[in-house]
Amino acid sequence: MSDILHTENATLFEQLGGEGAVNAAVDIFYRKVLADQRINRFFDGVDMDKQAAKQKAFLTMAFGGPAYYSGKDMREGHARLVKMGLDDSHFDAVIENLATTLSELGVSTTLIGQVAAIAETTRSDVLGK
Secondary structure, eight states, X not given: OHHHHHHHHSOHHHHHTHXXXXXXXXXXXXXXXXXXXXXXXXXXXXXXXXXXXHHHHHHHHHTXXXXXXXXXXXXXXXXXXXXXXXXXXXXXXXXXXXXXXXXXXXXXXXXXXXXXXXXXXXXXXXXXX
C-alpha cells in the first residue's frame, strides 16, 4: 500500500527512475536523433556533450526533479533552428524519438504519455509561434 501511495505522490522524475534513468534516456535519445535523417541536420556543428548536459538538466527540472537548468528559454534557444526551417514535422520527429527511447527502456505508456504532454507544452516556444 505504501508503494502505491508513494507512486501516486512521486514526481514524474522519480517515477521514471531519477537522474540515472533520465541521463540514460537522453544519451540513447540523442543517438536516435543524430541517426534520424528528418532532423539530424539541426545538430550539425553542435557540441553534443554540452547539448546532452543541457537536455538532462532541462528534463530533470521539467519532470519535477532538482532544478539545475540555467540555459536559454525555449524560444531563444531554438530561434536559429526556426530560421533553418524547424517546423511541426521536426518537433513531431523529436517527440517520436523520445517516446521510442522511453519505450525501449521499459517506461510505461502512461508515463510516456506524461512525458509527451510536457514536451508538447514547449511546441509553440520551440517553433517560435
